[in-house]
Amino acid sequence: xxxxxxxxxxxxxxxxxxxxxxxxxxxxxxxxxxxxxxxxxxxxxxxxxxxxxxxxxxxxxxxxxxxxxxxxxxxxxxxxxx
Numbered sequence: 001x002x003x004x005x006x007x008x009x010x011x012x013x014x015x016x017x018x019x020x021x022x023x024x025x026x027x028x029x030x031x032x033x034x035x036x037x038x039x040x041x042x043x044x045x046x047x048x049x050x051x052x053x054x055x056x057x058x059x060x061x062x063x064x065x066x067x068x069x070x071x072x073x074x075x076x077x078x079x080x081x082x
Contacts, residue, residue: 012081015060023053027062027075035066037075044079055080 016034018025023039041064042052056062061081066073 010063010065012061012063015056015058015062018056018058020054025056027064027078035064035073035075036069036071037064037078041074041076042078044077052078052080 011029013027013029013035016026016028025037026034027037028034039053040049042049042056056078062078063081064075064078067076068074
């Protein structure tokens, strides 16, 4: 379950690429580098992450937090805005 601090500094962007088969995607952030996200980082903890992930497609606007992953900064708690 996400904590309040995980939602304190949220950003917005759009889905750049998503692979339903592999379970990951990338978010385009205006003026910043794109961010990786994994299927398990979709939703706010109250939603089923698989259904949130499957609802995403290229161009959809999302809100997300960030955190350190295995290969650097990545998106956390990805939520669809549109």
